[in-house]
Every structure is written in C-alpha cells, then in structure tokens.
Amino acid sequence: MIEAASAALGEGRGGEPPSLASLSAQGIGVSSAGDWIALLKPRVMTLVVFTGLVGLLVAPGHLHPILAFTAVLCIAVGAGAAGAINMWYDRDIDAVMRRTKNRPIPAGRIRAGEALGFGVTLAVASVLVMGLATNALAAAVLALSIAFYVFVYTMWLKRRTPQNIVIGGAAGAFPPVIGWAAVTGGLDVMPVLMFAIIFFWTPPHFWALSLWAHTDYQRAGVPMLPVVAGATETRRQIVLYTLLLVPLSLLPWMLHQTGAIYGLSALVLGLGFLASVWRVARDRQDAAGVSLTGDAPAKAAFKFSILYLFVLFAALAVDRMIG
Structure with a gap:
C-alpha cells in the first residue's frame, strides 16, 4: 500500500x-x-x-x-x-x-x-x-x-x-x-569513564560519516565540519580525537576498574581504530569536492568505529563479569 x-x-x-x-x-x-x-x-x-x-x-x-x-x-x-x-x-x-x-x-x-x-x-x-x-x-x-x-x-x-x-x-x-x-x-568513577569514552568516540565516528556524506549536509545547509572547514581539517580533527580516545579507553584498566581482558581489548581495538583513521588522513579523494566512492577510507572508518565501540563495551562487560 x-x-x-x-x-x-x-x-x-x-x-x-x-x-x-x-x-x-x-x-x-x-x-x-x-x-x-x-x-x-x-x-x-x-x-x-x-x-x-x-x-x-x-x-x-x-x-x-x-x-x-x-x-x-x-x-x-x-x-x-x-x-x-x-x-x-x-x-x-x-x-x-x-x-x-x-x-x-x-x-x-x-x-x-x-x-x-x-x-x-x-x-x-x-x-x-x-x-x-x-x-x-x-x-x-x-x-x-x-x-x-x-x-x-x-x-x-x-x-x-x-x-x-x-x-x-x-x-x-x-x-x-x-x-x-x-x-x-x-x-562513581566507572560510569564517568564510560561516558568520556563515548563522548570522545563520537566526533571521529560522525565526522567520518560526514566526510563521505558532505554533499548532503552542504545541500541542506547544515554546518558540519567538512562543509565549513573542509575535508583536510576534518581529517586532522578525526586523527586528533582518536589520539585522545585511545589512551582514555585504557584508563579503566590503568585505574584498576577492570582487568586484563578489557585492557588488552582496548589496546588492540585502539590500534585498529588508529590505523583506520590514518588511512582517512592519507586519503585525498575528496580534496576537490569529488563524491567519495563506496569503499572510501572515510566510510570504512565509520563502519569500524561502530564495531570498535560494540566490541570495547562487550569486553568491558565480559571482564567485569568474569572478574
């Protein structure tokens, strides 16, 4: 119907x-x-x-x-x-x-x-x-x-x-x-840390999306970072926030709020996220405003960011339940 x-x-x-x-x-x-x-x-x-x-x-x-x-x-x-x-x-x-x-x-x-x-x-x-x-x-x-x-x-x-x-x-x-x-x-400390992890995860996650969907935001007049500051600055900000996120994600382990399962998972996932955004930083496909292809590094980074947060929080739950 x-x-x-x-x-x-x-x-x-x-x-x-x-x-x-x-x-x-x-x-x-x-x-x-x-x-x-x-x-x-x-x-x-x-x-x-x-x-x-x-x-x-x-x-x-x-x-x-x-x-x-x-x-x-x-x-x-x-x-x-x-x-x-x-x-x-x-x-x-x-x-x-x-x-x-x-x-x-x-x-x-x-x-x-x-x-x-x-x-x-x-x-x-x-x-x-x-x-x-x-x-x-x-x-x-x-x-x-x-x-x-x-x-x-x-x-x-x-x-x-x-x-x-x-x-x-x-x-x-x-x-x-x-x-x-x-x-x-x-x-307590732990919910504040979980809040901070998601807070610092959100910009690289969403800006990766906005890189390959920037024409949509431009058409709608929404001042997303790629529209206002350009793709190069957006890539720089994505890398910056990811560099802040990775050590922050290790804090629950460093402060003895979690055990080795979470600590190791956070380290491996963080390195994977850094590798993903590094490919975004090196990409120049959209430098002249050209539409990104379906397999662009920005789209791949966006997808990996979702997997990152799911697995990171799953590791947190497993670690705390086993511990």
Missing part, C-alpha cells in the same frame, strides 16, 4: 522528492508499523541500548531481572523518543538530503504533528516508568539525555556550529550512566 501511495505521489521536477507543502496539501499520511519504528532510529537505538545494558551489567549490586529489563527498555524507548522528535524538527532538511529523504515524515507517510506527539508521549512514559522501576537518579539522567539531544543538539547546535557533534555527542554518552544509576542509585 505504501509503495502504491508513493508511486501515486510521484517526484517533483528534476527528480526531487515532493515538497512538504505538497504532501500536506494532499493529506498524505499512509503509514505502516515499520514507519513508526523507523521514527525511533532503530540502528542508533541498538548502540544506545547496548551501552546502557553494559552500564547496568558492570555496576556493583543487584537489580531484579524484570526491573533490569524494564530499565533497558526505558533507555531504548527514551532514545527512540528523542529520535522521533529529532525527525519531527529536522523534517525540512531531511527532505533535501539523499540519505534521509525517504524517512517517514519527508516521504509523507507520517504527519509531522503525529510524529511529535508520538515522541513526546514515549519520552514522558520512559522517564516515569524508569523512576517507578528503579530510582529517581536513573530517571533524571534519562530525562537529561533526551532533553540534551532534543534541545541542545537538535534545536540549538546542529544548524549553528560545526562543533554540533562534539558538544551534542554528550547525549549519546549518557546510556551507560543511566544503566549504572539504575542499579546503584548513585555515580
């Missing part, structure tokens, strides 16, 4: 997607369950849920399995709610970016107001349930993470500064802190 509706809509002149105004005028709103799930940014949610789960697993103490599942579910729902509100706010730029023009709102399958209501409802519900199931601190940090992503990153920073992803990246660093707080009701 959705495919038929999309075919009936057709495309605008020049092969561009239909405008939001034309979609609204036609009253388009045909959606499926998959569209509502897409609003939650499930790929992003996967990483958020995993790091939140690791925060919960490595925390000292015990949480009943049902309550632990509820806490992780609240982290997932809260992250999805922030993603839905982000899609509502960014629907204008999503419509002109190749990567995002088929999202449910710019494609006309979900109305903007419905998406906003959906996101706000899930956000409020996730915080309330987290507070009832665990404790006030976990609920407060969850609320802070949602508010930070929506108001600080999406509404304030994203369209104003190339440092948007540096400061705004804090939103994605909260989940392990939430998981830890759900178990302990407090904070």
Whole structure:
C-alpha cells in the first residue's frame, strides 16, 4: 500500500522528492508499523541500548531481572523518543538530503504533528516508568539525555556550529550512566569513564560519516565540519580525537576498574581504530569536492568505529563479569 501511495505521489521536477507543502496539501499520511519504528532510529537505538545494558551489567549490586529489563527498555524507548522528535524538527532538511529523504515524515507517510506527539508521549512514559522501576537518579539522567539531544543538539547546535557533534555527542554518552544509576542509585568513577569514552568516540565516528556524506549536509545547509572547514581539517580533527580516545579507553584498566581482558581489548581495538583513521588522513579523494566512492577510507572508518565501540563495551562487560 505504501509503495502504491508513493508511486501515486510521484517526484517533483528534476527528480526531487515532493515538497512538504505538497504532501500536506494532499493529506498524505499512509503509514505502516515499520514507519513508526523507523521514527525511533532503530540502528542508533541498538548502540544506545547496548551501552546502557553494559552500564547496568558492570555496576556493583543487584537489580531484579524484570526491573533490569524494564530499565533497558526505558533507555531504548527514551532514545527512540528523542529520535522521533529529532525527525519531527529536522523534517525540512531531511527532505533535501539523499540519505534521509525517504524517512517517514519527508516521504509523507507520517504527519509531522503525529510524529511529535508520538515522541513526546514515549519520552514522558520512559522517564516515569524508569523512576517507578528503579530510582529517581536513573530517571533524571534519562530525562537529561533526551532533553540534551532534543534541545541542545537538535534545536540549538546542529544548524549553528560545526562543533554540533562534539558538544551534542554528550547525549549519546549518557546510556551507560543511566544503566549504572539504575542499579546503584548513585555515580562513581566507572560510569564517568564510560561516558568520556563515548563522548570522545563520537566526533571521529560522525565526522567520518560526514566526510563521505558532505554533499548532503552542504545541500541542506547544515554546518558540519567538512562543509565549513573542509575535508583536510576534518581529517586532522578525526586523527586528533582518536589520539585522545585511545589512551582514555585504557584508563579503566590503568585505574584498576577492570582487568586484563578489557585492557588488552582496548589496546588492540585502539590500534585498529588508529590505523583506520590514518588511512582517512592519507586519503585525498575528496580534496576537490569529488563524491567519495563506496569503499572510501572515510566510510570504512565509520563502519569500524561502530564495531570498535560494540566490541570495547562487550569486553568491558565480559571482564567485569568474569572478574
């Protein structure tokens, strides 16, 4: 049904997607369950849920399995709610970016107001349930993470500064802190270190993406670093943040918060990440604004960065459980 509706809509002149105004005028709103799930940014949610789960697993103490599942579910729902509100706010730029023009709102399958209501409802519900199931601190940090992503990153920073992803990246660093707080009701050195690792991981991860998608951001008027400062400076910043990230990732082991399993894993993964970004630094394929190919070093580094964080946090969980 959705495919038929999309075919009936057709495309605008020049092969561009239909405008939001034309979609609204036609009253388009045909959606499926998959569209509502897409609003939650499930790929992003996967990483958020995993790091939140690791925060919960490595925390000292015990949480009943049902309550632990509820806490992780609240982290997932809260992250999805922030993603839905982000899609509502960014629907204008999503419509002109190749990567995002088929999202449910710019494609006309979900109305903007419905998406906003959906996101706000899930956000409020996730915080309330987290507070009832665990404790006030976990609920407060969850609320802070949602508010930070929506108001600080999406509404304030994203369209104003190339440092948007540096400061705004804090939103994605909260989940392990939430998981830890759900178990302990407090904070300690370890959740701060987990937060810092994700915080410093975010810029090289996202700037690698922006290198091979810079034309999209340029078209939408989003001041990502490659658009504002150029590819060469972006590569330099990617290397710089990775050089900061690798020793930082070793701190949990150096401070005796973890054992050798994590320490060795962090070292090997860090060297792999450095090798990946070094290839990005040496690449000049996009020096003249030429579109990057599918196997470009920037795209490879982006993919490796996701693997890096997954394996690093998995090693942390295994190390703490065995230890």
